[in-house]
Amino acid sequence: MIKVFTTVLLSFLFFSCNNDSSGIKKLQSRIDSLEQKVNNSYKPGFGEFMSAIQVHHAKLWFAGINENWDLADFEIHEIMENIDDIKKYETDRSESNSISMIEPALDTVNAAIRKKDIARFKNSFVLLTNSCNTCHQDVNYSFNDVKIPDSPPFSNQVFKKKEK
Ligand code: HEC
Structure with a gap:
């Protein structure tokens, strides 16, 4: 049993x-x-985020100098979102360790937009653009030289404020 x-x-x-x-x-x-x-x-590459940032950087300038503060506020936040996405999705790229260096400059531009202060906007935009290039130099991409744009990036978007 x-x-x-x-x-x-x-x-x-x-x-x-x-x-x-x-x-x-x-x-x-x-x-x-x-x-x-x-x-x-599919995962966007570092360069794709940067190309998006490039477009918003140019649009931000024309929004700001036209004192179109709503559009400027939108564009700066698009840049911020792309920076956050780089932190989230580009963890395998060593360059991502340097991405936060842009944040103080973004905050300065953001403050100028909130104050609707065109002189401060222009100065802080120069600082922002210099910070883009400082990072490019730090991560050995200094051949990607960013500058203040001469003309609007697109002809099918209005940068002047709409008359209400
Ligand atoms: C990590 C620091 C860093 C910061 C801050 C940064 N970049 Fe970049 N950028 C890079 C790297 C890395 C590349 C190369 C990406 C790749 O692998 O394609 C690049 C590439 C670029 C390119 C070339 C894209 C192409 O494919 O032609 C442009 C334009 C660009 N960045 C614009 C900007 C602008 C405008 C800012 C500031 C608002 C900025 N970048 C801030 C690191 C940075």
Whole structure:
């Protein structure tokens, strides 16, 4: 009787162990395939964030010098969002360690916009542009030289404030 019982118990244990390991194997293969999907999913590159920042940097200038403060406020926040996204999505790029150096300059421009002060806006925009280049120099991309734009980046957007 004990022999039969032991055999049943052993085979039960064997079976459940076997079941367990096949369950774990299934789970592991699902994790592997999900991992592969995550690795292959689209992630914008550092340069794409920078190209977006470039556009907002130019639009910000024309919004500011036209004293279109609502648009300037929008554009500075677009730059801030892109900076936050670099921190979030570009963790594998060593350059991301330097990205926060732009924040004091962004805060200065933001303060000028809130004060609707065009002289402060112009000065802080120079500081912002210099900070862009300081970072480019620090991370060995000094050939990406940013400057204050001469003309609006797009002809299909109005930078002057709308008359209400
Ligand atoms: C980490 C510090 C850092 C800061 C701050 C920074 N950049 Fe960059 N920028 C980079 C790096 C790194 C690249 C190269 C990205 C790549 O790998 O394509 C780059 C590339 C660029 C490019 C070239 C994009 C292209 O593909 O042609 C432009 C334009 C640019 N940045 C504009 C700006 C502007 C404008 C600012 C400031 C508002 C700024 N950057 C602030 C690091 C920085």
